[in-house]
Amino acid sequence: MKKLLAVSFLALAVAYPTTAANPPFDTPAPIAYLEDLSSGAVLYEKDADRRIPPASMAKMMTVYVAFDLIKKGELKLDQQIDVRPETWKKWHSQGSTMFLAVGEKPTVSDLxxxxxxxSGNDACVVLAEGIAGTEEAFVGLMNAQGKKLGLTNSNFGTSNGWPDEGRTYVTARDLAHLAKATIQDFPDLYKNYYSLRSFTWGKTLGAGADISQANRDPLLGRVAGADGLKTGHTDEAGYGFTGSAEQSGRRLVMVVAGLDTYGGRAEESVRFMEWGFRAWKARPIASKGRKIGDVEVQGGGANSVAVVAPRDLNATVPAGTSPAMQGKIVYQGPVKAPIKAGAHIADLVVETPGMPTQTLPLVAQSDVGEAGFFRRAWLGLWSLFG
Known part of the structure; x- marks a missing residue:
C-alpha cells in the first residue's frame, strides 16, 4: 500500500521570499525534452510522448545491453568478435560506418x-551478432531490456536504428530515461566510452592511411561538463540528439528531434542545454544524512525506521526565485524487514506551483532486523486482536 507523509520544508531548508513563473523558452525542434536528473524536475517538454523513428539514437540501447552484460561478467571488453563477410557486404557502405573489414577481429571495446x-552501423551489427548469434536475437535482448527499464512507448527492430518500415520507434521521454539509466547504472563505462572526441579505425583505399572520425556530439567541447550521448539522422527522422552534461552537481539530459539540418541540430542542442543550466538553479532541501521522517516497518525488530537524505538534496527552481514548496514522503509500506542501512525505501516528492513534481530518493538510516520469535508471536496476536 502506498503511504504518504507530509513534510514541512520550513524545518529542512532556507526560506526564500519570492516566487515566479517558469522561465520562457521556445525551440524550432518539433520534439524536445529536458530533465534535471539531480532533482527529477522536467524543465521542458514539447510533444515528448510522440512516437518517432530514433535513427542512430537507437544505438543507445545496443550500448546499454552490452554495458549490462559487461557489468554482469557475461561479456569481456577484450573479447574479440569476427566480422562476417555477409555482415560486411550489407553494412560496409550503408550510412555511418566504422570501416570494419572482412576477417578483422575487433574487440568489444573497439566496437x-x-x-x-x-555511429557505425556495421559495428552495431557485428557486436549484436557476437553477443546473440544473430541481429534478430539481439533485438530481442534490446526489447526485453526496454521493458525492464519501463520504456513503455518504444520498440526496437534493428540494432542500429536503420529504417525498418516503422518497427523501430521511441519517444523523447523514453530516450531521456534510457540516457538516465545508462549514466546511473554504468557510470564508469559511460565515462570511458561516451565522451571520446574521436576514434581511429580502418584504412583508406589505395594509400592505406588511417581513418580518423570525430564524435558528432554537438555539445562536446562547446558546453561545460558535456560528456555524451548520441546523435541520429535519417531522411525520415530528421536530425536528432540525446545529450547530457553536468555542472556544479546538476546533471541535465536533453532530447531534440525532427530538426531540418545538421547545423540546426548543433545550434539548438547547445542553446537548449545552456538554457537549462542558466535559467534554473538548485534550491537546497536537505543536507546529506538529514533525517526527513519515519516509515512503518513490517515484521521487524522495530516498528519504524528513519529515512534520511543519501546525498545533499536539491529541488530545481527558476533562477532568481524561490517558489513555495510542499513535500511528501512516499513509500510502499509497511516496508518489510530486514532492512539494510542505506537502502532506498522511500522518496521525497516535492510539489512546486506551476511545475511537475520532483522526486528525490530517501534511504534507511539504520539496519532493521527481522523480529525474533516472541516479537513475531506478539505481532501476530496484535494483528488478530489489536
Whole structure:
C-alpha cells in the first residue's frame, strides 16, 4: 500500500521570499525534452510522448545491453568478435560506418567506440551478432531490456536504428530515461566510452592511411561538463540528439528531434542545454544524512525506521526565485524487514506551483532486523486482536 507523509520544508531548508513563473523558452525542434536528473524536475517538454523513428539514437540501447552484460561478467571488453563477410557486404557502405573489414577481429571495446563515437552501423551489427548469434536475437535482448527499464512507448527492430518500415520507434521521454539509466547504472563505462572526441579505425583505399572520425556530439567541447550521448539522422527522422552534461552537481539530459539540418541540430542542442543550466538553479532541501521522517516497518525488530537524505538534496527552481514548496514522503509500506542501512525505501516528492513534481530518493538510516520469535508471536496476536 502506498503511504504518504507530509513534510514541512520550513524545518529542512532556507526560506526564500519570492516566487515566479517558469522561465520562457521556445525551440524550432518539433520534439524536445529536458530533465534535471539531480532533482527529477522536467524543465521542458514539447510533444515528448510522440512516437518517432530514433535513427542512430537507437544505438543507445545496443550500448546499454552490452554495458549490462559487461557489468554482469557475461561479456569481456577484450573479447574479440569476427566480422562476417555477409555482415560486411550489407553494412560496409550503408550510412555511418566504422570501416570494419572482412576477417578483422575487433574487440568489444573497439566496437563500442565504433558505435558511440563513429555511429557505425556495421559495428552495431557485428557486436549484436557476437553477443546473440544473430541481429534478430539481439533485438530481442534490446526489447526485453526496454521493458525492464519501463520504456513503455518504444520498440526496437534493428540494432542500429536503420529504417525498418516503422518497427523501430521511441519517444523523447523514453530516450531521456534510457540516457538516465545508462549514466546511473554504468557510470564508469559511460565515462570511458561516451565522451571520446574521436576514434581511429580502418584504412583508406589505395594509400592505406588511417581513418580518423570525430564524435558528432554537438555539445562536446562547446558546453561545460558535456560528456555524451548520441546523435541520429535519417531522411525520415530528421536530425536528432540525446545529450547530457553536468555542472556544479546538476546533471541535465536533453532530447531534440525532427530538426531540418545538421547545423540546426548543433545550434539548438547547445542553446537548449545552456538554457537549462542558466535559467534554473538548485534550491537546497536537505543536507546529506538529514533525517526527513519515519516509515512503518513490517515484521521487524522495530516498528519504524528513519529515512534520511543519501546525498545533499536539491529541488530545481527558476533562477532568481524561490517558489513555495510542499513535500511528501512516499513509500510502499509497511516496508518489510530486514532492512539494510542505506537502502532506498522511500522518496521525497516535492510539489512546486506551476511545475511537475520532483522526486528525490530517501534511504534507511539504520539496519532493521527481522523480529525474533516472541516479537513475531506478539505481532501476530496484535494483528488478530489489536
Amino acid at each position: 563500442l567506440k565504433g558505435i558511440v563515437t563513429l
